[in-house]
Amino acid sequence: MGSYMKNITEAMRWRYSTKEFDTNKKISAEDFQSLKDILRLSPSSTNIQPWHFVIADDEAGKARIAKGTEGMYEFNDAKVKDASHVIVFCSRVYADDEFLNKVLDKEDTDGRFAEPKFKEQMHQTRKMFLDICRYEQKDEPHWLIEQLYLNMGALLLGAATLGIDAVPMEGADLKALDEEFDLRSKGYTAVAMVSLGYRSEDDFNADLPKSRFDEETIITKA
Numbered sequence: 001m002g003s004y005m006k007n008i009t010e011a012m013r014w015r016y017s018t019k020e021f022d023t024n025k026k027i028s029a030e031d032f033q034s035l036k037d038i039l040r041l042s043p044s045s046t047n048i049q050p051w052h053f054v055i056a057d058d059e060a061g062k063a064r065i066a067k068g069t070e071g072m073y074e075f076n077d078a079k080v081k082d083a084s085h086v087i088v089f090c091s092r093v094y095a096d097d098e099f100l101n102k103v104l105d106k107e108d109t110d111g112r113f114a115e116p117k118f119k120e121q122m123h124q125t126r127k128m129f130l131d132i133c134r135y136e137q138k139d140e141p142h143w144l145i146e147q148l149y150l151n152m153g154a155l156l157l158g159a160a161t162l163g164i165d166a167v168p169m170e171g172a173d174l175k176a177l178d179e180e181f182d183l184r185s186k187g188y189t190a191v192a193m194v195s196l197g198y199r200s201e202d203d204f205n206a207d208l209p210k211s212r213f214d215e216e217t218i219i220t221k222a
């Protein structure tokens, strides 16, 4: 591992939702760093980056995340406990002014504004898009969550190019995760999880063919 071994199409065909992980295999620190880089570098509308990630890489951490896979979510429990690493995707519920200033100041520190007026322009642009979602569509939390799914897509593809198996999971008790990691008091809420590692030889899902609509069904020439 550690090198980009697949082209994109190959990686998309190779990846699948892993239902059973090999408990003996661990993602290397180097590869996991590449995955964390994806989480950080993923694009978001107006660069708002409304995310936070809770990551478990040991039994104790996975046991905490497994508080979200009890009861009706039991079907995902082993996917959390047997994986090498588990990432809980958390979204900001609202992008309050304090958070917006944090984004803007970071862009400034990172050298995005050649002149002070560009900083103000960026803030106004971000506010304009945010206010459409907040006041006209009345859907700010949803817009923020959309940015997380884009990030999740990048992570899934990136993992596949590294030969790392994964399963995205919405099947989780999000309230239990919010409580376990005290997310709400920090302005965040759990949205979904991704377990990562290596497929077990016994995983029935690894041998099933992909099922996707044909190109003609999903693409129209303009």
Ligand SMILES: Cc1cc2nc3c(=O)[nH]c(=O)nc-3n(C[C@H](O)[C@H](O)[C@H](O)COP(=O)(O)O)c2cc1C
Binding pocket: 015, 016, 017, 018, 019, 076, 167, 168, 169, 170, 171, 172, 192, 210
């Ligand atoms: C947002 C999202 C949530 C999902 N939630 C679960 C889940 O809770 N448990 C699970 O086993 N699979 C889950 N899946 C896997 C899908 O069922 C799977 O991606 C789909 O059937 C396509 O198959 P493939 O990923 O193997 O190509 C989820 C997938 C996505 C994208």
